[in-house]
Amino acid sequence: MPVSRGREIAALALIVIMVLGSLTLWLAVPLAWLWGASRVHQSLDPSFGSYLAIGIGIPATMLVLFMLLRRVDAVHSQLTGAHVDERPVPPPWRRSMRDERNMHAPTSALDIILVATAIAAGLVLLIWFAFFAGSPLPQ
Numbered sequence: 001m002p003v004s005r006g007r008e009i010a011a012l013a014l015i016v017i018m019v020l021g022s023l024t025l026w027l028a029v030p031l032a033w034l035w036g037a038s039r040v041h042q043s044l045d046p047s048f049g050s051y052l053a054i055g056i057g058i059p060a061t062m063l064v065l066f067m068l069l070r071r072v073d074a075v076h077s078q079l080t081g082a083h084v085d086e087r088p089v090p091p092p093w094r095r096s097m098r099d100e101r102n103m104h105a106p107t108s109a110l111d112i113i114l115v116a117t118a119i120a121a122g123l124v125l126l127i128w129f130a131f132f133a134g135s136p137l138p139q
Contacts, residue, residue: 023120037051069114073108073109
């Protein structure tokens with residue numbers, strides 16, 4: 001089935017939305033929660049409430065954003081006709097050694113984007129830590 005020019009542009013726009021959402025997931029959400037917790041608690045002494053807010057807030061916000069990204073991915077799959085097979089695939093450690101060897105979970109555009117942006121976010125964190133963070137040791 002040929003894809004029209006409008007569908008191609010819409011699919012590309014959804015890819016851009018998924019890339020920006022994934023970068024937000026890996027970089028902006030943790031930084032925003034850390035910044036917000038540092039602004040709420042003005043003392044230099046650590047507070048259990050701040051740690052609790054960060055410990056619950058970051059995963060909860062990431063989960064909500066991930067669910068929104070999954071919806072965008074579903075729209076992208078419908079738009080491009082790349083329907084992902086929804087049959088559950090057991091993880092490798094739960095399969096028999098005598099099972100079929102070609103049992104791979106289907107890969108969507110969002111799966112690839114999430115992995116690529118997670119690697120990019122890890123590299124950004126590594127570069128920041130190695131070159132820009134400074135030393136915590138007293139001089």
